[in-house]
Amino acid sequence: MNAIALSNWDLALAALLIVINGGLSLALSLRLERQLLISTIRMIVQLTLVGLVLTTLFSHVSPLWTSLAALAMIAFAGHEVTARQERRLTGGWSYGLGTGCMLFAAGVVTIFALSTQVSPDPWYHPRYAIPLLGMVLGNTMTGVSLGLHTLTSTLTRERAAVEARLMLGADRHEALLPVTRTAMKAAMMPIINSMAATGLVALPGMMTGQILAGADPAEAVKYQILVMFLIAGGTSIGATGVVLAGGRRLTDARHRLRLDRLQAGKAA
Known part of the structure; x- marks a missing residue:
């Protein structure tokens, strides 16, 4: 059985759950929407960079x-x-x-x-x-x-x-x-x-x-x-x-x- 490939559209669809979280924060005045946005952006950037670094490391076994x-x-x-x-x-x-x-x-x-x-x-x-x-x-x-x-x-x-x-x-x-x-x-x-x-x-x-x-x-x-x-x-x-x-x-x-x-x- 082969792994199921994920497209960018699949990830964008899953990101709607984060949007819902932000909406709940606004509706309930939790004031977490800014932290949620920053954390989400940081996670995406960090994981993307990690992916690039690991790809490079895997191609140069040292x-x-x-x-x-x-x-x-x-x-x-x-x-x-x-x-x-x-x-x-x-x-x-x-x-x-x-x-x-x-x-x-x-x-x-x-x-x-x-x-x-x-x-x-x-x-x-x-x-x-x-x-x-x-x-x-x-x-x-x-x-x-x-x-x-x-x-x-x-x-x-x-x-x-x-x-x-x-x-x-x-x-x-x-x-x-x-x-x-x-x-x-x-x-x-x-x-x-x-x-x-x-x-x-x-x-x-x-x-x-x-x-x-x-x-x-x-x-x-x-x-x-x-x-x-x-x-x-x-x-x-x-x-x-x-x-x-x-x-x-x-x-x-x-x-x-x-x-x-x-x-x-x-x-x-």
Whole structure:
């Protein structure tokens, strides 16, 4: 079975749903029509550019270009993580911590999948490496962002309790343990909910796309299970890294809480 090709007219017809959303916003005075328009235009432009970039990458199979594209994706993801923090770490830590954890987690998981289960030839082929990295990175970004946000906000809110444990003789790891657990649970909850609902409540995008493209449903299911495992692994590694490293940054070797290393400010 061949994939069903979509024309520009098909996309324009589907865009009527966005027009309806805008009409509802105007009718109910939600004032979301401008944001909806901007988001729609951004999505179209971004996806069009991504399509052009991927077409170029696929025609020039090079580890250098694949690596540069991957680093660009991680750099943008790091910016998104930083922008969503209400209280950011001072200095370069604000951007570097989340980006570094995502680079390690998503990189390790993607290379693991490419060199074992997927095994393209060559293993760095962008047709496989970039989509896999994108799926893993997008969910790892959510976990890292939630973990870091929960860590900083909970530490700020429960400062007295943490300092009381420190004064009673607990070291910084013991004093931060309840906060660390809370942050880790918040970071992992989206992927846990997603795995629990996949199949019965929702058909994931990758699986749906493969089926629409004519792939055997049983084979599409196998790939989706693999992707969910990779996403869960990347999220767990990234969230653990950012929460533990963030907790270490917000304390010192003398086992003191260092909230002076946080800057106040709303997310952009």
